[in-house]
Amino acid sequence: MFKKDISPGSKSKVKSSVQRAIRTQLVQTYPLLAPHIDEIIPKKEQLDAMKIPERVTLYLIGPTPLFYQHMTDALLPHLKLVHRFPTCFPSIRIDRGAIRFVLSGATLMAPGLTSTGGRLPSGNSEEKGGYGELGGKGEEGKLYWKGDEDDDEREDGKEGWYGGRELEKGEPVVVCAEGKREACAVGLLSMGTKECKEKGKGPVVEEGHYLGDGLWRLVTE
Amino acid sequence: MADVEAPLEPQSRHVVYCGVCSLPPEYCEFGGTVKKCQDWLQKNHSNMYERLWSEDALAAATSTLSLDAQKRAEKDAHKKALKAEAAEAKQAATIKSSKVIIKRVERNKRKFVTTVTGLENFGLENKKVAKDLGKKFATGASVTKVASGGEEIVVQGDVSEEIEEFFLEKFPVIPEDNIELVEDKKKKGSGAGG
Incomplete structure (x- = not known):
């Protein structure tokens, strides 16, 4: 979506009522964000909206x-x-x-997720979420992963992502990478994670925001 | 390192971004400016450099890929690096060869406007610069399209020398030799003739 560089547009202030609506919407979409919402969007802070190409609006606070x-x-x-x-x-x-x-903007395909290095939600709702190498624990996290070589073993409940819940088509998702601590892309699922596991091919996340794309490089000053 | 990773703390994490390619350092290898990124990281965050670029880390990182895939990735990275280099060289060349032309145009006997062209090549935005100029000189400054394609900034009044000084001070990207002051006499001639 943001393959090309974006030139910063003009910022406009967001109405406080709209700002409140956005807050509630955020908490709804990302329940885990609820404890941090005040840190992300403090109530007193003025939220800005910037219009960028392809009918995308970027919300920011200050820079x-x-x-x-x-x-x-x-x-x-x-x-x-x-x-x-x-x-x-x-x-x-x-x-x-x-x-x-x-990182060069390709559509994320299923084989990248179902192979040894990839991870999908286990479907076990009891589990707590993990991220990258297990919350950035680095080497320890890696050891933890070593046990599961095959993607059939996904059912053994060893790993968990965001409560282990299967994600539906159209849900927002963060894409982490094997051996990396930070996330590398964000996007909407164009295929449910369950379907992805069953089919093992086809596009999974299309048109996302990835490291080094136009949105990443956008100067928001 | 401990303060960098505290994912379960209520405060947000602070993430270090590479000063060269702006990605998190662990992704520098995909950026095309790997060498520079490495130097930067070694200088600024040596402990992180150790973690990411030490022999062990590299070996661990590549071990999961098949040989074939490794080769392909390497080739790709090489190509990318070359591309980035070429782009940089090209930009340097355009900066060297392009000129900012500040032209004084006679509008009406003793009244002048000043036009500025050629700022785009230095990565400046005409619209923003026009606004700055207008503020600086307290005159009207606008961006207009030129018949030959492209844009120019028109500033009211004869401020060519002040503009030059202003540019030199504010935009160090523009070398002094690349600013050219021109006085447009053509209009005067035609005005006298008609």
Whole structure:
């Protein structure tokens, strides 16, 4: 969506009623964000909206980009926000081989997720979420993963993402990468995670926001 | 490192971004300016450099890929680096060769306007610069399209020398030699003739 560089548009202030609506919408879409919402959008702070091409609106406070929204789709977090609050968003993980394609703006395909390095939600709702190498624990996290080689073993309930819940088509998702601590992309699922596991091919996240794209490089000063 | 990763703390994490390619350092390898990024990281965050670029880390990172895939990735990275280099060189060349032309145009006997062209090549935005100029000189300053394509800034009044000084001070990207002051006499001639 943001393959080309974006020139910063003019910022406009968001009405306080709209700002409140956005807050509630955020908490609804990302329940885990609820404890942090006051830190992300303090009640007293003036939220700004910036119009960028392709009918996308970017919400920011001061120079910090927070969320972007295509028309009236779900609010998607800017990657800088994901890096600040990594555990608050549903996430999937891609294998190492897929990173370079994602970072050049390719559509995320299922094999990158179903292979050894990739992770999808286990479907076990008891579990707590994880992120990247398990909340950035680095080497320890890696050891933890080593046990599961096959994607059939996903059912053994070892790993969990965002409560382990299966994600539906159209849900926002954060894409992490094998061996990396930070997330590398954000987007809307164009295929449910369950279907993705069953089919094992086809596009999963189309038209996302990834590291180094126009939105990432956008100067919001 | 401990303060960088505290995902469960109520405060947000602070993430270090590479000063060269703006990505988180662990993604620098995909950016095309790997060498520069490495230097930058070593200088500014040496402990992170150790973690990311030490032999062990590299070995661990590549071990999961098949040989074939590794080769392909390497080739790709190489291509990307070359591309980035070429783009940089090209930009340097355009900066060297392009000129900012500040022209004084006679509007009506003793009244002048000043036009500025060629700022785009230095990565400046005409609209913003026009606004700045208008503020600085307290005159009207607008961006107009030129018949030959492209845009120019029109500032009311004869402020060519002041503009030059202002540019030199405010936009160090523009070398002094690349600013040219021109006095447009053509209009005067035609005005006298008609």
